[in-house]
Every structure is written in C-alpha cells, then in structure tokens.
Amino acid sequence: MNPLLALRYHWNVNVLGPVVLRLQRWQAERRPARWDTRYLAPPLRIAPRTKELVARHWLAGRYADGYRKVAWVTSGAPVELLKALDFYVLYPENHAAICGTARLAVDIASEAEGAGYSRDLCSYARTDIGAVLSGKTPVGRLPKPDVLFACTNICQTVLFWYRALAEYFGAPLVLIDTPFVYTEEAAEHAVRYVRRQLEEAVPVLERIAGKRLDERKLRQVGLLSKRASELWLEILQRCRHRPAPISVFDQFIQMAPIVEMRGDPETVDFYAALLKEVDARIAAGVGAVKNERKRVLWDNLPIWYRLRYLAEFLARHGVAVVVSTYTNAWGELAPLIDPDDLWESMARTYIYPILNRGTGHKLRTMRQMVEEYQLDGAILHSDRSCKPYSIGQMDQRDRLIREVGVPALLLEADHNDFRAFAEEQVATRLAAFVEMLG
Amino acid sequence: MEPASPIPSRTQTLRAWKEQGGGIAAVLPIHYPRALLRAFGLLPVEVWGPPRVDPAPGAAHLQPYVCSIVGNALSFLLSGGLDGTDVIIVPHACDSLQGLGSLLLDFVRPRQPVFPLYLPRGRRESDLQFLADECRALYEKLAAITGRAPSEVELMKSIRREEEADGLLAELHRRRRVLPLSDLAFYRLVRAREYLPAEEFAARARAVLDGPPADPRPGVPLLLSGIVPEPMALLDAVAEMGGAVVADDLACSGRRLYPPGTSTDPFRRMAERILNGPPDPTRGSPIAERLRHLVGMARESGARGVVFYDVKFCEPELFDLPLLRRGLQEAGLPSVHIEVDLNDPLSGQTLTRIEAFLEMVAGQPAEEARR
Numbered sequence A: 001m002n003p004l005l006a007l008r009y010h011w012n013v014n015v016l017g018p019v020v021l022r023l024q025r026w027q028a029e030r031r032p033a034r035w036d037t038r039y040l041a042p043p044l045r046i047a048p049r050t051k052e053l054v055a056r057h058w059l060a061g062r063y064a065d066g067y068r069k070v071a072w073v074t075s076g077a078p079v080e081l082l083k084a085l086d087f088y089v090l091y092p093e094n095h096a097a098i099c100g101t102a103r104l105a106v107d108i109a110s111e112a113e114g115a116g117y118s119r120d121l122c123s124y125a126r127t128d129i130g131a132v133l134s135g136k137t138p139v140g141r142l143p144k145p146d147v148l149f150a151c152t153n154i155c156q157t158v159l160f161w162y163r164a165l166a167e168y169f170g171a172p173l174v175l176i177d178t179p180f181v182y183t184e185e186a187a188e189h190a191v192r193y194v195r196r197q198l199e200e201a202v203p204v205l206e207r208i209a210g211k212r213l214d215e216r217k218l219r220q221v222g223l224l225s226k227r228a229s230e231l232w233l234e235i236l237q238r239c240r241h242r243p244a245p246i247s248v249f250d251q252f253i254q255m256a257p258i259v260e261m262r263g264d265p266e267t268v269d270f271y272a273a274l275l276k277e278v279d280a281r282i283a284a285g286v287g288a289v290k291n292e293r294k295r296v297l298w299d300n301l302p303i304w305y306r307l308r309y310l311a312e313f314l315a316r317h318g319v320a321v322v323v324s325t326y327t328n329a330w331g332e333l334a335p336l337i338d339p340d341d342l343w344e345s346m347a348r349t350y351i352y353p354i355l356n357r358g359t360g361h362k363l364r365t366m367r368q369m370v371e372e373y374q375l376d377g378a379i380l381h382s383d384r385s386c387k388p389y390s391i392g393q394m395d396q397r398d399r400l401i402r403e404v405g406v407p408a409l410l411l412e413a414d415h416n417d418f419r420a421f422a423e424e425q426v427a428t429r430l431a432a433f434v435e436m437l438g
Numbered sequence B: 001m002e003p004a005s006p007i008p009s010r011t012q013t014l015r016a017w018k019e020q021g022g023g024i025a026a027v028l029p030i031h032y033p034r035a036l037l038r039a040f041g042l043l044p045v046e047v048w049g050p051p052r053v054d055p056a057p058g059a060a061h062l063q064p065y066v067c068s069i070v071g072n073a074l075s076f077l078l079s080g081g082l083d084g085t086d087v088i089i090v091p092h093a094c095d096s097l098q099g100l101g102s103l104l105l106d107f108v109r110p111r112q113p114v115f116p117l118y119l120p121r122g123r124r125e126s127d128l129q130f131l132a133d134e135c136r137a138l139y140e141k142l143a144a145i146t147g148r149a150p151s152e153v154e155l156m157k158s159i160r161r162e163e164e165a166d167g168l169l170a171e172l173h174r175r176r177r178v179l180p181l182s183d184l185a186f187y188r189l190v191r192a193r194e195y196l197p198a199e200e201f202a203a204r205a206r207a208v209l210d211g212p213p214a215d216p217r218p219g220v221p222l223l224l225s226g227i228v229p230e231p232m233a234l235l236d237a238v239a240e241m242g243g244a245v246v247a248d249d250l251a252c253s254g255r256r257l258y259p260p261g262t263s264t265d266p267f268r269r270m271a272e273r274i275l276n277g278p279p280d281p282t283r284g285s286p287i288a289e290r291l292r293h294l295v296g297m298a299r300e301s302g303a304r305g306v307v308f309y310d311v312k313f314c315e316p317e318l319f320d321l322p323l324l325r326r327g328l329q330e331a332g333l334p335s336v337h338i339e340v341d342l343n344d345p346l347s348g349q350t351l352t353r354i355e356a357f358l359e360m361v362a363g364q365p366a367e368e369a370r371r
Helices: A003-030 A047-062 A080-084 A092-101 A105-114 A123-134 A157-169 A188-209 A215-240 A248-254 A256-260 A265-284 A304-316 A339-351 A359-372 A393-404 A423-437 B010-019 B034-039 B068-078 B095-108 B125-146 B152-174 B183-194 B198-210 B233-240 B266-275 B287-301 B315-330 B348-362 B366-370
Strands: A070-073 A088-090 A147-151 A173-176 A294-299 A319-324 A377-383 A408-413 B023-027 B042-046 B087-092 B114-118 B220-226 B243-250 B305-311 B335-340
Touching: A003 A047, A047 A088, A047 A248, A047 A256, A047 A265, A080 A188, A080 A215, A092 A105, A092 A123, A092 A256, A092 A304, A105 A123, A123 A157, A147 A157, A147 A188, A157 A173, A157 B287, A157 B315, A173 A188, A188 A339, A188 B125, A215 A248, A215 A256, A215 A265, A215 A319, A215 A339, A248 A256, A248 A304, A248 A319, A256 A265, A294 A359, A294 A423, A304 A319, A304 A423, A359 A393, A359 B095, A377 A393, A377 A423, A393 A408, A393 B095, A408 A423, B010 B023, B010 B042, B034 B042, B034 B125, B034 B152, B034 B266, B068 B095, B087 B095, B087 B125, B095 B114, B114 B125, B125 B266, B152 B183, B152 B198, B152 B266, B183 B198, B183 B233, B183 B243, B220 B287, B220 B348, B233 B243, B233 B348, B243 B287, B287 B315, B305 B315, B305 B348, B315 B335, B335 B348
Parallel strands: A070 A088, A070 A147, A147 A173, A294 A319, A294 A377, A377 A408, B023 B042, B023 B087, B087 B114, B220 B243, B220 B305, B305 B335
Antiparallel strands: none
8 A cells, every 4th residue: 555645545534624524514504594494494403414424425535546445336235345345435326416416417417428428328327427537526536446336226227337437447347136026025036146146246345355354344334234224214204293304305415324324333323313303303393394284205316406496396385295215215124134144134135125126016115105104295206317216107106196096296307417307397397286285 | 132932920920820729928128038938839929119109008108218119019018919929028128128027017917927037137157047047937937827837858949949040040140241132131031030930930041041142242331230120121221322231239130149058957058048149238248348249240241330220218228339439430440320219210311321321431441441
C-alpha cells in the first residue's frame, strides 16, 4: 500500500472531512425549511445527519483508490460478503439517484447518449455510464472498481449495464444470478443455485481483497444488516399511525443508508435515532402532511427530480403518501436474515426481493398495504426506465380499482430523466386523482 | 432461387402435427430445450411476435415502452392466435419476457398452462447444474400435463434428433453463400427451424446441401446482427440494393447454432447445448466475447459491414451496441444500427439508411475491411 495514499485517505476521510461535514451539518440544522411548511411538517431533525452520513460515505470513496479495494455493486446485492472483506462499496444506482435529485442526471446521461447509449435504456445506467465516460459527478470523484458485483434480483438491466462497466474498467464481474420467482415459493434448486454462487464468489472476492473471509466478521456484518433492516421496517410501519409521521418522500431521502451502508454499525445507530424521532412525532401528534385527509401508496421508484413538487402538490390537497412498495423492499426481508445460518438465509433473502417476484405478488403486497395502512388510493409510477417494476402495473391498477375499491393512478414518468416528465399532464392527472379520492 | 418444394407454413405444420395426434407448445424467444418438448410429443412452435398483428389487446396490459415482440405475442394470444396450442413456454431472456411470463400466470391466465424457464446468465458449473435442474423441473411439469414420462433413452433419442438438425442448420449457415438460395429463401428455410419437426427440417436442409453448389451470390457482403429479420421483405430489398447477407448473429438464427452436447445425462446435455451456443447478451456473454465472435464471423464470411437490426426497446441489444460498434470500427468493420417495430412495414427510411450504408461499405477499400 502506498503510504502517501493511506495518509491522504486518513487525513481527508478521518480528520479534515468529518470536521467540514460537521460544520455543514451545523449550518444545515439552522437553515430554514425549503419545502412548503404550510402543508408539510418541518423537515426531520435528523435530515442534516443523514446528509452528513451519506456525504462521509462518498468522501471515503473519493479517496479510496490505492488505499482500499473498491466494489461497485447493485442495490439488491448481498453486500455482506463485501463488507466482511473490507471493500469500499459503491452503488452506481445511488450515485445516479444523487445526480437525479441534484438535477444533474440528464446532463451526465447525455455523455452516455453521445457515446451511443440509447435514451430507451435505464436512466440510472445512462447516468452512471455518463459519469464514467465524463468524470462528471456531484460527489467529487468516483473510485475505480476493483470488482463489479451484480445481482440480478432487481432486474436484468444491471447485468447488461455491468457487462459494459466491465469493459470500460477491465474489472472482473462477479455475478449472483437469482432466478425470477414467478410463483409464491422459489424452487429449491433455484435457492441452491444462489447459495452455490455466493460460495463460489468468496475465493474470487478474497483474491481481489487480498485477505481471507473471516466467518465471525461475516456473521457480525449479517447481524448489523439484519438489525438495520428491522429498524427500517419498524420506521416504515410507524406510518400505519394516523397521521403518518413521515411520508414516502421522507422515506426516499432517508433510505440511502439502508441501501448503501447496510452492515455498518453507524447505520444501525442512525435508524435507531430516526425511529426515536418518528416516535416523538407520533407522541406529539405531528403528521408529515399537516392536514392528512387521505392516505395513498406509491408503487415503483421515486421521481427523484420532482420529489418536492409531488410532496407539496399532494400535501396541498391533504393527501399523504404513507407507504411504498419500493422503500418497503429494504425492510420486508429482514426476518429472513439469519446470522446463525447466514449462507442459506442469504440465498433466500436475496432471491425474494419484490422486484424478483411475480406481478401477482406485487398486487398482493399492495392489497395488504391498503388494508394495513388504511389507504384511500394508490399511485403507480409507470417508470420508463424500470420495466420489471412497471410491467404488470396496468393489471394491478385495474384490480386495485375493481377488486379493492380504491382509486389508482398510473403516472407516466421516469425515475431520473426529466425529459420523460410532462409536468402539465402530470398535474392534470394528479388533480383528477385527488378529486376521485374525494 | 427457392427450394424445390415450398416450405409449409406454421399453420400448416401445426395442423398436420395435430392431425397425427401430437400436441403443440407455443414457445417465446430465445433459448429452450427443443428436445425435451419433442420427447413429450409436443412440437415447439416459436412465437417471435409475430409481426403485423393488431397491438390493441396487448396494449391493455403493457406499457408502450415494452418491445413489440412481447406486445405482439400477448396481442396474438389474446386474439386467439395461440388457440391451437397446448402449452406456452416462456423462456426468461430479458425483463420484458419475464414480465410477460408473469402477466400470463397472474392476470391473463390463458387456457393453456404457462411454464416459464429461467436461463442462467453464465457458463459456470453452477449455471450448468441449475439449467439442468430447470430442464428437470420442466420435465415434471410436462409429465403432469401430458401424462407421459419419457425414459432417458427416449430423451437421448430426442436430443440426438435435434443435434442432427442443428448440425445441418450450422452447415447451411457455413455454406450459405454458395447455396442456390436467395437471402429471402435462405431465411425462409433456416427460420423453418422455428416450427418444423427436426426430422422434417433436416430432410429439407439435406436436400439443399446435397444439391450442386451455386456461384457465390454477388453483392456487398454484410453481417446481419440483431433479433429477427422482419419484415422478411427486407432481405430482398437488401439484395436489390446490391447487398448480400453472408453471416448472421440474429437471436432467431445465428445465436442458436447449438453445438452437440457431450454429457450422457439428458438434462445436463440439454443445458450444455444451450450454454455452449454462440455469445448472446441474454445469456450474459461478455461484450468482448461477442465482439470477437462478430469480428471472427466477418473474417470467415468476408462480410465488410455489420447491420444491427433491432426491435425497438430491446435492452440486451442496446446496451452492447456502443462498445460493439466501436470495436468493429477499430477492426475495420463499419456498422449501422436500425430499430424497427414489428408492426411497421418496411420503411423508406430504413431502406435509405441501408442503401447509404451499402454505398459507404462498397466505397471502402476491401483491405481496410480485412484489417
């Protein structure tokens, strides 16, 4: 290891960086709310801490080259293996979402489009490839991957995308292929296949990491991962309360650590603190939407570049979006993680995300949410960039209306590409939906 | 330049098979174990769209950004196009086909049983084992609906029959330039593999291969990549414009030249054959491997340019294109990318682009192309 790079890492990540980030947090805690507090609750007190935590993660990545081994991973990947081997873990999807929230995604994606990537491709992938090709990023700098770690449990897109990254970086691609679960139960041979791939990945990752996998450490990471996921699920379930203490728009922002820092002790502490704040809101009768009249669910990815617009529009009409199939995905599998039988439970946990299950399962999940969260309607974001999440929504919407008896809206957009967002049309459709809610 | 006896259509083949008491399996793209279906007396009849159907029934279930192969297949099913079939097999090639399989099982629920088949995305031992297990699981499902239980010997017999047909298919591809067939006639013949019984296809292939060779077809030699050459009139149009398709990497054709298997376990052998096929993004082949394959094919066949002829919204294809086209360019092989919707007629715009491409390739010194 180059001692200068090690020094640079420690100085920036452990000494200077935290001071600067703490200062920024201090300033953020004193800044007035940017979202319209006539209709929405004041921002969560924890929000500046979230920003600090996430920024620190990206800061570590900025200086990781030459000091730590770096893995680029998909959001549903069994990250516990990488964490136990001390990889710095970077999530291109999260990076793309940061670009989307900062409204930089289209500019960065254009770099990929200029290189021949079609606009019909996933906008996360275009944003990421654009960042790779141009070096443009709002997080300072992205470290080069020593390994690419892709799991197909969220889509096949990640496989096609990571194959391209493997060419650009000349980095090995480790694939965990998770057969799609069409029926209620995954076939035993499918679970066996996932487990075998997890076991086969170990020597490859060990070679890249330059160290042996310590089973005790893996168990510890598994425990932390499980605990953080449980806390996240508890937080989401608090939204069964009326008024819901946080909205899905809060959840979209607060979910970053559970996605990209799962398995870290800081993540557990963070969600424990968030849960406390959520409980305090419930005790004080504070709702995310000040005049919560109607409660609805959100299906599919967020529209990152219009979070505030959507939150304010709906809140103005007393509509609280309280639950989402998307944010729920990082909590619902928590019970499956068993640190005492980690390999088998990892295989089962990572084959069962909602995105790796059939369209009927998603409908059942939404029906259950309507009941448990006492919902009045559903917004299904038909996301051009996410076919596996979106296919099936037309039938799901029809059945929610017909069989469950709640209004359901199919909202055409894209999670990161604002060129696919027709604001006037969205406003008209949302207004009609709100009217149907009564 | 047509074969001596006309190739029966899908409908004729399906009817004749049914009259003999056989069953029909409608199979969605791309890879699946033909031999397994045949061992149960089921004739696999592939559904690549089909083109030019009324898309309205499918549009009630699928968003407009889903490819027309999937959209048309659903429309075709809902309009009664698959009424004569006994089972629907949906191999998992991409998110859109995954979605279609799921929709059929959960919401559309056709009369026929629907069996998805997951294809692993690698060539590791674990992938091979898994696919063999998938084939075994499909065997059980087919046994349940047909009441039959083919023995290992019967399975191996069925595999050998398909291997023979695939060997002849590969030979047709190798000798395509000196066969007495136009491009259109060639593709009518090789695409008959999508529905003819293997033995009937083999007889037709053998008849063509045993005939006297023809002079190499004139025209700027092209390699055709992509999904499916629809509308097929494209092939005559290319010939009229002075082009000749001398090799292909089409999902419906050249990507399914499966080599014979080696295993004595029938399920493993079926899996082996699929996984050892030519590189394919839907099976997770690395882009570099695809590029080497394309360049190698171009060198062997003398192709001087590559036409990527894709169905719109086809993610597996679109992701590979930039790096493939760059690599081909570096190898002295220019390329053009054309996207079509299966319901569109052959457009003037497409023809103009191909014509311009042919002119460009023809104007390029051949040495450069061989570099």
